[in-house]
Amino acid sequence: MFPYHKGLLADSSLQFELTATDGPARAGIIHLKGRRIQTPVFMPVGTNATVKALTVEELKSIGYQLILGNTYHLHLRPGDETVRKLGGLHKFMNWNRCLLTDSGGFQVFSLAKLNKVTEEGAFFQNHIDGSKMLLTPEASISIQENLGSDIMMVMDECLAIPADRRKVEKSIELTYRWAKRSLAARKSSNNLFGIVQGAEYEDLRLQSAEMITSIDFDGYAIGGLSVGESKDVMYGMVSAVAPKLPPDKPRYLMGVGDPLDFLNCIEQGVDMFDCVMPTRNARNGSLFTSNGKITIKQEQYKEDPKPLDDDCQCEVCRNYSRAYLRHLFKANEILASRLNTYHNLWFFKQMISEIRQAIVEGNFAAYKKSFLEKYQGS
């Protein structure tokens, strides 16, 4: 018997409802655990069982329904068995909305010291104490089930771009076999998404999409992008793959993006995004506004009484000046990270909501043009 997080046992499979389309762009609703997650959706990243600098109450006040947890990090610390004993990740971090977890594969390929990839899985040394470990598709699913994730991801092989073509050909085959093993390993009714790989080769991307969509997953992701390639390559892969993914399931572009990525990828039919950019940039003092990005430490803001963004209704813009935010950042105050993160995540949520509204109204192209004029004009 697996002591799953209560409430996940009954009817945890997601349903995707398509609300409207505007060309390939889609507005929908993911029905999950009795919650309605409007798509397109951006998921803040909560690596260590916390979206850095914010409380769950703040995430709720912004309107987020779905956040991401990192399997690799939580497996290492505090340990997924510990989280399971404490009632699962939702209870552990006091988040009663929805959670998606990645497979841990991306971190093994990027953050850890990778030793060897075999048919069985990936041998690596973790980045905390250097211990030698093995991540397999089955272990990843088991960890994600211990965490009690609402949406789990299959383990895939992630290659850097540019990649050797013959290596990619082999890799998408391995990723396919790992995907099947992941599904077979699932002991819960938690949702599971497959992932399309193929590096920068359109034909291999299409081949991978065909293989992965032949398996009955609850949603499909495009992985292995935003790993250093040009925006043109990324958008090219997305526009090739997205139309090949089943229209009745959510489409998730992993590790992306910024406001321009939202516009360009939602335009191709992507429904879900996650990225550390709004939270990481916030801690570095890089703030998103409707007039473009602001580097808050600049001297020009020293005595600037204006809010970050005149168009923004968030608590930060309603209560604090650029001068105060600059001061907090220069003084290395924790409150700087807090207020900056809150604002950036508010800005992302607001933008995604506006895009959705534009799709519903059949105005996506006009919205994109108007947004870009203001955002890039500054």
Next chain:
Amino acid sequence: MFPYHKGLLADSSLQFELTATDGPARAGIIHLKGRRIQTPVFMPVGTNATVKALTVEELKSIGYQLILGNTYHLHLRPGDETVRKLGGLHKFMNWNRCLLTDSGGFQVFSLAKLNKVTEEGAFFQNHIDGSKMLLTPEASISIQENLGSDIMMVMDECLAIPADRRKVEKSIELTYRWAKRSLAARKSSNNLFGIVQGAEYEDLRLQSAEMITSIDFDGYAIGGLSVGESKDVMYGMVSAVAPKLPPDKPRYLMGVGDPLDFLNCIEQGVDMFDCVMPTRNARNGSLFTSNGKITIKQEQYKEDPKPLDDDCQCEVCRNYSRAYLRHLFKANEILASRLNTYHNLWFFKQMISEIRQAIVEGNFAAYKKSFLEKYQGS
């Protein structure tokens, strides 16, 4: 003309109302700017125009009415002229309750590199860029008026303990002359407190108290304690000086204290405290509970599902386990500092409120005994 913070021009002088006494222990109300600040009162320290890790909304939710800002830090960064231009410290940091500022003297004597003390003031090199600066009583008042402080402190000379007796004899004379100059320099109706010095010499403390209370200040502080001396010395000085301070004005013990200090000094008639301990300890993972202090990083809390303190009603204790707090601390997450700080400041506020209630009910001695049994029993 001085462009003071609006709302401070009219009737900003404080009134101290004595509500109840229990032996020398006092329960009162400081009426200030239309606000009622119950005493005894603990003031969280907001060095850089923020109580580290918290928002002003959180301070309000705990019930704090009065917080402290550091003149030295704010003069250096962002600069008191900048704060003045932006509408004063209240507006700058979005705090519409009451603010006390220190004189900056203590930081010049402790944090900066002190070069020379003359009749005029203290020559020093600041700790940020090493610039040579001079702080005088007049400059300190001018800075505090630029900040728009509700309660200003006179500049005094702070000596380390143990101190040479002849040096202390001269020092309390200088502190007396600086106190008179501070009062004479005041151009606003902001409140101003005098400070008693005298290091570890009871007779010199009494002499300083007589000199300082001969000047008509809005309140009186005991300074130069909690600078490394034993608790016995500190409590001895407090019990000698407190009864000599005017009963109709607030009595403020600067830079103190912890729960034991509260009990032992309120018992002697102290009304006001400030200390970085609850906030600094929080960031270091040292947490106050009714059963004593907890070091949250300890292995014993790894899978502990209990709240920090079963008796505590704060948001942290109602929503998070010791295991989660330990995890956040070990992972060096900003949320650790946030939740820990919130809890510690809640604990301090709660304890001070309970002490006040005990004084009102004439139960102070019983409260002290009962608190200590539980707090020291663990």
